[in-house]
Amino acid sequence: xFEAKVASAVILKKIIDSIRDLVSDVNLDITSEGIGxxxxxxxxxxLVSLTLHQKGFSEYNLExxxxxxxxxxxxxxxxxxxxxxxxxxxxxxxxxxxxKVVFMNKKQEKRTQFDLNLLTLDSEHLGIPDTNYTSEIMxxxxxxxxLIKELNTLCDTVTIETTIEYVRFSLESDxxxxxxxxxxxxxxxxxxxxxxxxxxxxxxxxxFALKYLNMFxxxxxxxxxxxxxxxxxxxxxVEFEIEDIGELKYYLAPKINNDAPx
Amino acid sequence: xFEAKVASAVILKKIIDSIRDLVSDVNLDITSEGIGxxxxxxxxxxLVSLTLHQKGFSEYNLExxxxxxxxxxxxxxxxxxxxxxxxxxxxxxxxxxxxKVVFMNKKQEKRTQFDLNLLTLDSEHLGIPDTNYTSEIMxxxxxxxxLIKELNTLCDTVTIETTIEYVRFSLESDxxxxxxxxxxxxxxxxxxxxxxxxxxxxxxxxxFALKYLNMFxxxxxxxxxxxxxxxxxxxxxVEFEIEDIGELKYYLAPKINNDAPx
Amino acid sequence: xFEAKVASAVILKKIIDSIRDLVSDVNLDITSEGIGxxxxxxxxxxLVSLTLHQKGFSEYNLExxxxxxxxxxxxxxxxxxxxxxxxxxxxxxxxxxxxKVVFMNKKQEKRTQFDLNLLTLDSEHLGIPDTNYTSEIMxxxxxxxxLIKELNTLCDTVTIETTIEYVRFSLESDxxxxxxxxxxxxxxxxxxxxxxxxxxxxxxxxxFALKYLNMFxxxxxxxxxxxxxxxxxxxxxVEFEIEDIGELKYYLAPKINNDAPx
Numbered sequence: 001x002f003e004a005k006v007a008s009a010v011i012l013k014k015i016i017d018s019i020r021d022l023v024s025d026v027n028l029d030i031t032s033e034g035i036g037x038x039x040x041x042x043x044x045x046x047l048v049s050l051t052l053h054q055k056g057f058s059e060y061n062l063e064x065x066x067x068x069x070x071x072x073x074x075x076x077x078x079x080x081x082x083x084x085x086x087x088x089x090x091x092x093x094x095x096x097x098x099x100k101v102v103f104m105n106k107k108q109e110k111r112t113q114f115d116l117n118l119l120t121l122d123s124e125h126l127g128i129p130d131t132n133y134t135s136e137i138m139x140x141x142x143x144x145x146x147l148i149k150e151l152n153t154l155c156d157t158v159t160i161e162t163t164i165e166y167v168r169f170s171l172e173s174d175x176x177x178x179x180x181x182x183x184x185x186x187x188x189x190x191x192x193x194x195x196x197x198x199x200x201x202x203x204x205x206x207x208f209a210l211k212y213l214n215m216f217x218x219x220x221x222x223x224x225x226x227x228x229x230x231x232x233x234x235x236x237x238v239e240f241e242i243e244d245i246g247e248l249k250y251y252l253a254p255k256i257n258n259d260a261p262x
Numbered sequence: 263x264f265e266a267k268v269a270s271a272v273i274l275k276k277i278i279d280s281i282r283d284l285v286s287d288v289n290l291d292i293t294s295e296g297i298g299x300x301x302x303x304x305x306x307x308x309l310v311s312l313t314l315h316q317k318g319f320s321e322y323n324l325e326x327x328x329x330x331x332x333x334x335x336x337x338x339x340x341x342x343x344x345x346x347x348x349x350x351x352x353x354x355x356x357x358x359x360x361x362k363v364v365f366m367n368k369k370q371e372k373r374t375q376f377d378l379n380l381l382t383l384d385s386e387h388l389g390i391p392d393t394n395y396t397s398e399i400m401x402x403x404x405x406x407x408x409l410i411k412e413l414n415t416l417c418d419t420v421t422i423e424t425t426i427e428y429v430r431f432s433l434e435s436d437x438x439x440x441x442x443x444x445x446x447x448x449x450x451x452x453x454x455x456x457x458x459x460x461x462x463x464x465x466x467x468x469x470f471a472l473k474y475l476n477m478f479x480x481x482x483x484x485x486x487x488x489x490x491x492x493x494x495x496x497x498x499x500v501e502f503e504i505e506d507i508g509e510l511k512y513y514l515a516p517k518i519n520n521d522a523p524x
Numbered sequence: 525x526f527e528a529k530v531a532s533a534v535i536l537k538k539i540i541d542s543i544r545d546l547v548s549d550v551n552l553d554i555t556s557e558g559i560g561x562x563x564x565x566x567x568x569x570x571l572v573s574l575t576l577h578q579k580g581f582s583e584y585n586l587e588x589x590x591x592x593x594x595x596x597x598x599x600x601x602x603x604x605x606x607x608x609x610x611x612x613x614x615x616x617x618x619x620x621x622x623x624k625v626v627f628m629n630k631k632q633e634k635r636t637q638f639d640l641n642l643l644t645l646d647s648e649h650l651g652i653p654d655t656n657y658t659s660e661i662m663x664x665x666x667x668x669x670x671l672i673k674e675l676n677t678l679c680d681t682v683t684i685e686t687t688i689e690y691v692r693f694s695l696e697s698d699x700x701x702x703x704x705x706x707x708x709x710x711x712x713x714x715x716x717x718x719x720x721x722x723x724x725x726x727x728x729x730x731x732f733a734l735k736y737l738n739m740f741x742x743x744x745x746x747x748x749x750x751x752x753x754x755x756x757x758x759x760x761x762v763e764f765e766i767e768d769i770g771e772l773k774y775y776l777a778p779k780i781n782n783d784a785p786x
């Protein structure tokens with residue numbers, strides 16, 4: 001048996017909209033620590049990792065850990081029945097055949113219940129290795145989203161290069177060649193520390209498919225900032241903190257080097 | 263000969279947009295009481311009934327009653343030539359071949375005239391019987407519109423159940439099963455009377471095609487509230503009052519019972 | 525060698541969006557007086573003429589006049605990388621193979637550079653003859669844009685008739701016939717002069733393809749007013765002044781007379 005409440009539907013609606021274009025049927029892992037989801041897109045190039053911490057729920061009661069399979073696009077349709085400030089209750093019976101989703105509006109006069117059919121899915125054990133990322137960049141999420149969207153109209157691949165002073169996005173296509181260079185604005189004291197910090201001393205340069213980065217953009221409504229984490233020969237991590245409840249990370253494998261612009 | 267004026271184009275524009283998806287060629291019945299329209303959709307499942315009262319027009323001169331056939335979608339295109347606060351004059355000559363539509367803007371410096379060709383249509387005598395509706399529900403029209411739109415993404419059929427305390431919309435599909443229950447908020451004195459009023463004592467439960475209900479939604483811009491009227495084995499009435507001038511009613515035949523969720 | 529700066533990207537973005545639907549590959553003529561562009565649409569019915577005066581640029585350095593070929597749609601995609609208030613620098617090397625476009629944001633921390641590949645195009649010498657237009661009408665550009673858009677849903681051709689007192693747009697289709705008549709509001713002193721001015725004494729009536737007029741509408745965001753200039757058996761000129769920097773003119777050949785409504 002499981003029951004959990006979220007005070008306001010809007011965050012869950014945005015989270016589900018952020019992943020529905022990338023993954024279709026997924027397993028949710030419900031444990032005493034919270035709800036987790038890890039799934040690869042159908043081409044196995046990108047990975048979505050969502051963590052919702054137990055402490056982010058207003059109520060959270062779980063007897064024993066359980067994994068349930070759901071259709072993300074069906075859940076997204078159900079979530080649209082909620083008004084943004086409805087309270088949401090999620091529930092599972094013993095041996096559940098469905099996820100019970102209840103929305104109650106503020107005035108307590110409108111109650112929506114939907115029993116979403118569960119799916120039986122192979123569980124993928126994805127095992128994301130702990131990585132020592134040599135480069136971490138914070139950007140305004142709206143600016144990142146707009147940048148990726150416009151680059152995607154110009155070409156297929158972007159090369160991201162980070163140094164201690166800037167991050168540079170480069171592209172090359174039959175339209176021409178170009179780059180966008182953004183100074184990284186660290187607080188002064190962090191800059192002094194940087195000499196001791198191997199993370200910020202190692203420039204990284206890697207190329208990625210813009211199509212996937214553009215799909216990650218849906219999550220820019222979840223947070224004002226986005227963190228890009230890179231290391232050589234390692235997938236890029238695009239991370240959005242979700243206030244008070246958890247985080248949504250996208251992993252994207254780099255393109256092999258001979259695709260990159262010079 | 264006929265001539266009638268409406269002080270502001272915006273209402274007529276909205277009315278015509280509200281019916282253009284449902285009916286194409288229709289007869290307008292112009293009498294000393296006003297302008298009326300009754301038409302079935304092409305599949306003969308839904309019926310539109312529009313009444314514009316003579317007293318809602320700023321001028322209204324008619325020699326003798328007349329029925330004219332028009333193309334709703336062509337009239338909608340002509341209406342788009344009007345600015346929202348233009349004054350509209352409708353006119354018919356003796357033995358008319360066209361409906362003369364004139365828009366004059368407030369500053370009296372822009373005058374648009376369009377002579378819309380008339381059509382010769384078989385006149386359907388639809389004969390809507392007077393029905394004693396056992397259930398009448400008022401809802402916020404925006405909320406009703408949003409609800410129907412979202413349900414329509416989840417399944418084809420909704421079952422509507424009304425009791426003295428609530429109205430409940432239920433659905434069942436391969437996504438799962440669900441319902442939305444809304445308390446009916448009657449003023450206290452009306453509730454006391456209710457015991458004497460057979461209307462509010464008889465629960466009704468019937469199923470309807472969401473596709474049509476969703477087409478009625480266009481009219482939600484005409485009024486802040488919508489009235490649902492039901493009785494057993496009788497078409498649902500979805501009624502929008504149009505301030506100062508009339509009302510727009512949609513009738514929708516129920517689905518046969520074995521389609522309904524349990 | 526050429527380098528020119530514009531203080532704010534938004535005007536250039538709007539200009540390029542205003543012509544991209546009409547012309548694809550064009551020559552830019554860069555002289556000491558400014559940047560000019562003249563190009564016909566692929567069906568050779570409409571002509572675009574853009575003039576950006578040298579004094580409208582915050583910097584403008586040119587060694588010797590040069591003509592370069594560019595893809596308008598590719599330039600439009602590149603311009604989307606700019607924020608509206610970015611400063612733009614355009615640059616050409618000696619014997620250039622590309623147009624260097626640099627955007628710098630206000631805070632000077634984001635720099636975008638794109639080297640747009642140049643095209644080798646046949647240069648068309650279009651030679652627009654000096655015409656004594658017998659009719660000049662100023663209209664609100666938004667109102668003109670809305671009018672043309674709505675007429676375009678009703679038919680293919682509009683007949684424009686100008687007199688000293690009004691401009692009238694007429695149409696005829698199987699939907700019906702109609703016209704929009706707008707009084708021309710000249711300042712009083714101009715009206716007195718009019719008796720001496722042959723321009724305003726000669727009514728003009730000509731028919732035009734709405735499809736093209738509708739493509740000119742994109743430019744209505746460049747200026748609050750639009751000037752229509754007509755003379756018998758001469759292309760219509762639809763002119764938008766672009767504040768502080770230049771003007772954009774569209775020329776449209778009239779339809780032959782037997783297409784016009786009576």
